[in-house]
Amino acid sequence: MLMTDPGPPPDGADIMTVVHEAVGGLELEPAEKREIWRFTQQELPYLWSQRTSYFILGSYRDPYIRRLRAVQNELRKQLGAYPFIMGDLLELPTDRLNTFDIMFALLATYSDYIVGVFEKESGGEAPELGEIDDPPYFDKSYVFPRDYAWITDANLDSKQHVIQAALEIAFADDLSEEEAHSKIESLVDRAHDAGIDVTADEARDVIDDRVADDEEPVTYSWVHRNKFRKFELHDRCFPWTTEDDLRTAVNELPSPTPRPEWEASGE
Numbered sequence: 001m002l003m004t005d006p007g008p009p010p011d012g013a014d015i016m017t018v019v020h021e022a023v024g025g026l027e028l029e030p031a032e033k034r035e036i037w038r039f040t041q042q043e044l045p046y047l048w049s050q051r052t053s054y055f056i057l058g059s060y061r062d063p064y065i066r067r068l069r070a071v072q073n074e075l076r077k078q079l080g081a082y083p084f085i086m087g088d089l090l091e092l093p094t095d096r097l098n099t100f101d102i103m104f105a106l107l108a109t110y111s112d113y114i115v116g117v118f119e120k121e122s123g124g125e126a127p128e129l130g131e132i133d134d135p136p137y138f139d140k141s142y143v144f145p146r147d148y149a150w151i152t153d154a155n156l157d158s159k160q161h162v163i164q165a166a167l168e169i170a171f172a173d174d175l176s177e178e179e180a181h182s183k184i185e186s187l188v189d190r191a192h193d194a195g196i197d198v199t200a201d202e203a204r205d206v207i208d209d210r211v212a213d214d215e216e217p218v219t220y221s222w223v224h225r226n227k228f229r230k231f232e233l234h235d236r237c238f239p240w241t242t243e244d245d246l247r248t249a250v251n252e253l254p255s256p257t258p259r260p261e262w263e264a265s266g267e
Contacts, residue, residue, distance in 0.1 A: 015040055015106065022105040023097060032094050040106065042090045046082055047110040052256035054083040055107050057128045058117035067117050067246060071144070074247050080256035083115075104131065113254060114141040117246070118148075118228075121220045133227045142253055143231045144246060147218040148239045150229050159198045160239050162191045166203035167210065167217040167241075206241055 019028070019036055028036070047053045054075050058068045068085055075083035086107060092099040108114055114132050118125055132141040149164035169175065169183045188200045210216065220228070231237035238249040 012037070015044075018105050018109050019102055022101040026097075029096075032097060035092050035094055036102065039090055039092055039103070044106065044110055046084070047107070047112075049082070051080050051082040052254075053111045053113070054081060054253070055111035055114045056083055056085050056117065057114065057132070058125050059119065060085075060087050064117075064119050067119065067146075067243060070243055070247055071115060071117055071250055074250040075253070078256050104128070108132070108137050112140065115253065116141065116143045118143060118145040118220075118224075119218055121224050126224075129224065129227055133230055141231070142236045142238065143228060144238050144240055144249055145218075145220070145224075145228050146240055146246075148220065148225070148228050148237070150225065150232060159191075159196060159202075160241070162187060162196060162198045163203055163206055163241055164217070164239070167207060170207045171210075171216050209242070 015036075020026075056068050056071055058064060060068075072083045072085060075081045086103060089103070089107075092103060108131070114137055116125065116129060116132060118129065129143070131137060132143075147164055147167065149161045165187055166184045169180050169187065172180065175183065184203055185200055188198060188203065191198050228237050238252050240246040240249050
């Protein structure tokens with residue numbers, strides 16, 4: 001039986017518009033088009049099904065990939081969810097083209113939701129953050145930055161803010177152990193005055209775990225923090241400290257039903 005070359009699907013014109021934007025209007029060679037059609041026929045039907053798709057972004061390096069798998073596994077527990085990581089999908093075997101941009105654009109365009117998991121400011125997830133914080137992807141995107149908190153005296157209003165502030169104090173190079181201990185106690189007292197249910201022991205447990213694992217708090221550039229803040233202002237930023245926190249935070253994502261608001265609005 002002879003293998004036939006894949007042809008364009010019924011909505012091939014819309015797909016090719018996405019591809020042309022991803023390559024900057026470059027004219028594609030026939031073989032490149034065939035490979036793009038092969039990719040779309042293999043991967044996009046999962047996004048067009050009745051299941052709700054979650055495109056999970058983040059670093060594929062160990063140990064960071066374990067956190068992506070944790071998010072994926074939590075979402076898989078929900079009936080009707082299709083959570084996926086681009087690294088698991090068919091690759092575009094073209095040497096000339098910027099294949100990552102093509103695959104990202106197609107998957108981001110046709111996914112119901114985009115979920116970014118961040119633990120550092122370098123690596124491939126940095127430009128991904130730059131892609132999803134503006135249209136056309138912003139309205140369907142959610143971010144999960146580790147150790148992030150937009151901390152000011154005015155918004156120290158959650159346990160996550162307190163824990164993050166305590167981590168930064170504990171790992172500050174210019175503070176002695178005694179000074180750090182005193183500042184953390186003062187921080188917890190302020191939190192209690194603000195009605196936040198957190199104890200110094202809880203903060204110290206997180207600090208001790210980081211010390212034992214030789215993991216300093218994640219630091220982000222001002223650009224990263226501002227982008228996270230934008231999502232936070234739209235109630236789509238969910239900071240986390242431990243993997244258990246991350247698994248719990250996944251519950252904040254929209255459930256597989258009903259269909260996403262951005263789709264219903266025709267965007």
